[in-house]
Amino acid sequence: MNKPHSLYIGLMSGTSLDGIDAVLARIDSDGAVSLLGAVSSPFTPELRKALLGLQSPGPNELHREKQAGNALAIEYAQAVQDLLTQKNLNATDISAIGAHGQTIRHQADLSDHLAYTHQTLNPALLAELTGIDVIADFRSRDLAAGGHGAPLVPAFHAQQFSADENIAVLNLGGIANLTLLPKNGEVKGFDCGPGNMLMDAWIADQQGHTFDENGTWALQGAVNQSLLTRMLADRFFSKAPPKSTGRDDFHLEWLQKQIGLDNINAEDVQATLLHLTVNSSLQALECHAPHTQTLIVCGGGARNTALMNVYKASSQAIFKKPLEIVTSDALGVDPQLVEGLAFAWLAWAHKEKRPANLPAVTGARGPRILGACYPA
Ligand SMILES: Nc1ncnc2c1ncn2[C@@H]1O[C@H](COP(=O)(O)OP(=O)(O)OP(=O)(O)O)[C@@H](O)[C@H]1O
Numbered sequence: 001m002n003k004p005h006s007l008y009i010g011l012m013s014g015t016s017l018d019g020i021d022a023v024l025a026r027i028d029s030d031g032a033v034s035l036l037g038a039v040s041s042p043f044t045p046e047l048r049k050a051l052l053g054l055q056s057p058g059p060n061e062l063h064r065e066k067q068a069g070n071a072l073a074i075e076y077a078q079a080v081q082d083l084l085t086q087k088n089l090n091a092t093d094i095s096a097i098g099a100h101g102q103t104i105r106h107q108a109d110l111s112d113h114l115a116y117t118h119q120t121l122n123p124a125l126l127a128e129l130t131g132i133d134v135i136a137d138f139r140s141r142d143l144a145a146g147g148h149g150a151p152l153v154p155a156f157h158a159q160q161f162s163a164d165e166n167i168a169v170l171n172l173g174g175i176a177n178l179t180l181l182p183k184n185g186e187v188k189g190f191d192c193g194p195g196n197m198l199m200d201a202w203i204a205d206q207q208g209h210t211f212d213e214n215g216t217w218a219l220q221g222a223v224n225q226s227l228l229t230r231m232l233a234d235r236f237f238s239k240a241p242p243k244s245t246g247r248d249d250f251h252l253e254w255l256q257k258q259i260g261l262d263n264i265n266a267e268d269v270q271a272t273l274l275h276l277t278v279n280s281s282l283q284a285l286e287c288h289a290p291h292t293q294t295l296i297v298c299g300g301g302a303r304n305t306a307l308m309n310v311y312k313a314s315s316q317a318i319f320k321k322p323l324e325i326v327t328s329d330a331l332g333v334d335p336q337l338v339e340g341l342a343f344a345w346l347a348w349a350h351k352e353k354r355p356a357n358l359p360a361v362t363g364a365r366g367p368r369i370l371g372a373c374y375p376a
């Protein structure tokens with residue numbers, strides 16, 4: 001406990017668009033991270049609607065984007081205040097905030113110097129409202145160096161979860177991404193496809209719920225094999241890493257196109273989407289890290305009991321070797337706070353002037369210091 005350390009706050013609002021996870025982390029001088037506190041707050045319905053409305057091009061979007069960036073800064077600042085109050089701390093106790101912002105476009109596949117990614121946020125307003133240094137825009141520098149700008153969490157997963165065996169970490173957020181941590185060898189990672197996003201979109205479209213709690217609706221349906229095969233034929237799944245994806249590629253219209261004119265019960269579609277998440281990620285694991293012994297699952301999908309049961313039941317058929325599947329709870333980390341902790345750590349890396357991208361993951365030309373600082 002006596003090692004030199006600093007306090008950082010990580011703010012994450014991911015592709016699920018469910019809300020904000022704010023974490024307070026103690027980061028030691030060697031980069032070791034421990035969780036001290038957390039606050040999760042759902043977006044107000046107005047902000048969620050505004051952010052959803054920005055996911056595809058539309059009228060007056062520059063104005064709407066700037067307004068949403070201001071509104072997000074205000075909600076982020078409230079989450080920071082709640083965290084400080086909870087822990088009885090002052091703004092001056094915090095070295096910096098790492099703020100992800102809300103991804104509204106991710107066009108990493110465009111050719112060099114044309115590619116871009118955009119995370120909506122007004123970081124200057126966040127610094128003004130909190131009185132704390134804000135580090136934001138973590139992805140642009142990696143893209144400028146020819147990388148995908150995503151996923152960025154593999155470096156943090158390596159710091160947090162490496163062990164004396166072959167480990168993989170699967171984040172089941174809106175999008176799913178894998179980090180491969182071999183006992184000996186280089187850390188790898190890539191986005192492997194939809195996590196919860198299509199299941200969320202389908203239940204919202206059909207039943208008006210934001211997500212399928214514990215997969216209960218999916219459990220009422222049966223897998224439609226021909227739909228599953230069609231969806232798995234999307235070229236994203238067979239593409240070699242580095243690769244990243246988002247709402248730009250996987251959305252309700254993509255799903256409707258896959259269903260086509262087939263008359264499939266709505267709950268069967270939901271069951272099939274659940275299996276799409278499982279099959280695509282386990283197939284990617286089998287292809288890129290067949291020696292994996294333990295799979296650590298994090299992200300909100302780790303809370304979906306039906307999804308976790310299908311992972312366990314399918315691993316023998318798809319992965320073909322024994323695979324221990326645990327959620328990050330087993331390692332003492334709440335699955336929904338892993339990304340928030342990663343952004344606290346990324347802010348620390350920026351302040352310490354340490355490169356935090358992994359070129360073997362993103363495809364960047366080299367290691368780069370990530371983020372831009374908005375001083376308090
Ligand atoms: N009990 C539960 N049952 C089913 N699904 C759940 C449950 N709890 C959380 N989820 C799913 O987790 C999602 C939120 O996950 P998470 O916060 O990890 O995503 P994110 O950070 O927004 O996404 P990304 O990692 O892609 O940026 C919800 O939208 C929901 O689909």
Ligand SMILES: CC(=O)N[C@H]1[C@@H]2OC[C@@H](O2)[C@@H](O)[C@@H]1O[C@H](C)C(=O)O
Nearest residue numbers: 015103106150151152153173175177
């Ligand atoms: C562009 C973007 O926001 N990508 C997210 C998204 O959500 C999961 C996956 O796709 C991952 O690539 C990334 O987020 C995490 C935090 C990352 O960069 O590692």
